[in-house]
Amino acid sequence: MNQAVLIDIDALRVGMFIQLELGWINHPFPMSSFRLSSPDQIRVLREIGLQSVRYIPAKSTVTAANAGLRSEEARDEPESDAMVQAELGAADLLAQFNARQQHCNLRFQEATRTYAAVSAHVRAEPAQAREQAEALIRTCVSDLLTRGPCAVHLLADGVSQRSAAHAVNVMVLALLLGQAIGLQAQQLHGLALSALLHDLGKVNLPAHIGEPGAALRAADMQRYHSHVGLSVELAQNMALPSDVLIAIAQHHEMADGSGYPLHLVADDISRWGQILALVNRYDRLCNPLHGDQALTPHEAVAKLFAQLRGSFDASVLGAFIRLMGVYPPGSLVQLVDGRLAVVMVVDPARPLRPWVVPHQPDVPRSQVALLNLAQTPELGILRSLKPAQLPRAALEYLLPQPRICYFFARALDSLGEGDAA
Secondary structure (H helix, E strand, O other): OOOOEEEEHHHOOOOOEEEOOOOHHHOOOOOOEEEOOOHHHHHHHHHOOOOEEEEOHHHOOOOOOOOOOOOOOOOOOOOOHHHHHHHHHHHHHHHHHHHHHHHHHHHHHHHHHHHHHHHHHOOOOHHHHHHHHHHHHHHHHHHHHHOOOEEEEEOOOOOOOHHHHHHHHHHHHHHHHHHHOOOOHHHHHHHHHHHHHOOHHHHHOOHHHHOOOOOOOHHHHHHHHOHHHHHHHHHHHOOOOHHHHHHHHOOOOOOEOOOOOOOOEHHHOOHHHHHHHHHHHHHHHHOOOOOOOOOOHHHHHHHHHHOOHHHOOHHHHHHHHHHHOOOOOOOEEEEOOOOEEEEEEEOOOOOOOOEEEEOOOOOOHHHOOOEEOOOOHHHOEEEEEOHHHOOHHHHHHHOOOOOOOEEEEEOHHHOOOOOOO
């Protein structure tokens, strides 16, 4: 029985589950019913002028007796077994989710180190560079195919070398998109190899041209465009298959002929080339060069669909949007209850109902309860937000790194099955 007990504000203790008799706009907490997790929360309750608060013994980890209360109403009631199990389940879910996040971060970092090594060796030792790249791809394809349904995870750790981060992002998204449209293991291997190495020719360009942080002059832009041919040359030196070379050569071609270097159209572009062109453009919208303004993942998907759809194969673009959802990982959103949140994971089986982490400043970011919007329809997404629309503290809490990086792990519905990755 979850009977509420009215107690004096000075009797509150960390561990008590309280119920505020205020509308959510009249207090700073995400919910009106919650368990006190820090002395700061009690301080805030005092500061907003409350003299008494209702607490629910059955939902509390600190009972009235343990807190030293003498009210006749405040008696020690047994905890609900169902509530204890729910709490343990939520804690276990968070622990397993954090383990998967750590796994994804480690795999992403490993992949970026491999890309850096390939870049360093490709001119002098192309055979060794190929061996390193293919070893990474074999592992990624194997993981993707053996882990069952996979979800797209936003990563929290930054990557210092943005060229490596871009290459790995494109590889990860190309793999997931290739799987979504039905490519088999051997095809996924070739596609992922093309994606990882698509910008490799930039190692032959000055840094300010290969990875420009500002707009380039016409002559420098022409040199920038040359990275496509340079990438193909290095891939040829690595003795890579012709379909890989073709995909690399086409990663800037657009279905409407607006791409480069050959201004190919529609069916003239290979399937792998179509996939690379799309995921490469998406990542550059989120993590731009040339001084362009970064878009949120939601804005990037919206732009691809609303403004650039003619540039891409319709079936590939449709599969990509189904994969990433309307609010891809990294999207900043406001929930229908007013809370701010960041989308962390999109499960392709439920692309419109992602997993989010809400802004809860009284709880460390790594300890915030993960919300599965597929199971809590009342907490749907109200709207997408731009970073400038969030208070600075909320933005730094939800999106601590400006670069959007992705990796994949088993769909979160499999949590609790003993596989942390």
